[in-house]
Amino acid sequence: QMQLQESGPGLVKPSETLSLTCTVSGGAITSSSFYWAWIRQPPGKGLEWIGNIYYNGNTFYNPSLKSRVTVSADTSTNQFSLYVSSVTAADTAVYYCARSDFQKTGTIQAHFDSWGQGTLVTVSS
């Protein structure tokens, strides 16, 4: 069974770039069945989809964040990463990486059936 684990700094200064990595174990991110996603949850609030990536580099982003977000994948290390530039306090959240099994639904943005434990990123000086 695939497992996902987020890693990265827990504290980022305003205006800097947030960088997180998701390490996938128990399977390859090159599987043709899955897209890989980042989803965040501000403290005490609901869930917000950030973006998805396929192992070949195809990406899809939330339009509200697209100008500041980059998602990339490294098949050699079985990891995918999130970069959010020019962060503010509003970017403080628990960041989750997740897997979307698009063969179950025919879409790349549903059926998030495996999630990391999440990592809290605080934006503060």
Added chain:
Amino acid sequence: DIVMTQSPLSLPVTPGEPASISCSSSQSLLHTNRYKYLDWYVQKPGQSPQLLIYLCSNRASGVPDRFSGSGSGTEFTLKISRVEAEDVGVYYCMQGLQTPPTFGQGTKLEIK
């Protein structure tokens, strides 16, 4: 963006009793392929969200059959036939029809 609205936001339930959560979408979630792109997730205390239901009415792997999902194009329901103590958590609906996928505000289920 498609707006997802859940009710109630808080749901106290006696163990063994049924529970129902409603979710409405600002646009129909019915695709031309006849699938309804509506997922249900539960976030138990201190945990990551986990998938319960996909495509409106399909239980995810390992989900007990006391959970069921139903709905039309814009109105959806998650039902728990007999609530157990382990069902405590926040339940979210999510639409996957249009980018970006969007979540409801969440319904907090608690045990009376």
